[in-house]
Amino acid sequence: MSEPALLDIQTADTRVDLKGLLPEELQAFISTLGKERYRTKQLLAWIYGRGAASFDDMTDLSRGFRAELSERARLSHLTEVLRTRSSDGKAVKFLFALSDGLQVESVLMFEKDRRTLCISSQVGCPLDCTFCATGRMGLLRNLTAAEIIDQVLAIRRELVAGDDDLTNIVMMGMGEPLLNYDAVTRAIRLMGLEMGPCLSAKKVTLSTAGHVPGILRLAEEGLKVGLAVSLNATVDEMRTRIMPINRKWPIADLLDAVRRYYRRIGRRVTFEYVLLAGENDADADADRLIALVRGIPCKINLIPWNPIASPGPRHQRPSQARIDAFADRLRASHLTVSVRYSKGDDIGAACGQLITNPQEGRG
Ligand code: SF4
Secondary structure (H helix, E strand, O other): OOOOOOOOOOOOOOOEEOOOOOHHHHHHHHHHOOOOOHHHHHHHHHHHHOOOOOHHHOOOOOHHHHHHHHHHEEOOOOEEEEEEEOOOOOEEEEEEEOOOOOEEEEEEEEOOOOEEEEOOOEEEOOOOOOOOOHHHHOEEEEOOHHHHHHHHHHHHHHHHHOOOOOOEEEEOOOOOHHHHHHHHHHHHHHHOOOOOOOOOHHHEEEEEOOOHHHHHHHHHHOOOOEEEEEOOOOOHHHHHHHOHHHHOOOHHHHHHHHHHHHHHHOOOEEEEEEEOOOOOOOHHHHHHHHHHHOOOOEEEEEEEOOOOOOOOOOOOOOOHHHHHHHHHHHHHOOOEEEEOOOOOHHHOOOOOOOOOOOOOOOO
């Protein structure tokens, strides 16, 4: 697995960014200004609850305090560049520009009683899964905690104004979240703030391609996020071919880590399985999958592969009959199975289609 050098975020602004600070860190900053403790709560409510984009928005703070804040601190924010709505209206893809001009995507999905936001954790991804458009970008850099939480804040602000709100977060956008562990877990803690989005870790699902040390660290630290593991194959030879990370952490090691995660956290795990015609969708694959997950409380999401463009599809989507047969075989073994017909595939917003050159996301 090649690991390209990360780009540093170039900014001449040395003022501290208040977005992304944990409450105790914000409190420490407020103390350096000699201000009362309740100011911390006020700022948290403005930044994470009301999604303020600048100190000027914070109208119940005195002008003097706002000026002092602007002198010593800043409030970063993403800039929306493009918004695309799927033809059925059930998915909206947002393209955001970061302070250094790089871009990331987030996808808001509307279901009957759920508003699920899929967010990115890196610009691009180094893991190069063959079925995924993001992998073709390589890794440009990790997102900061502020950039991760700001995807939530920017989109939530508008929903709340329309008397709606987010119900769930999935970290399945661009990037491998466990390769950006500190920023990701910090952002998850901020999502849970009572005076902010109030989305506890239970409402957050983190999807990994199988970064074993990251899974073990999550288990050790007891962060109760939902864990989704992108499995996609039942034998190492095949998995390594479509997911090079498997060379480092093969299936047996990955499943050991998942078992430890379950024992520690006690939450049912989700296995994602992208169905690729003629490669991993045979009855024998289903039987091996049943055997592999035996004894792990889990559900299985089958994702018929979504076509991606450049440099041309290397995979095929299975027929509907094959998808149904595979799902039925798993269900016959009493597994909980969902077939995910991704929302937003007409706008390049479905699983594995996110890429920030809009010409390349769709096949
Ligand atoms: S599927 Fe996930 S881990 Fe694999 S290349 Fe795409 S974004 Fe990275």
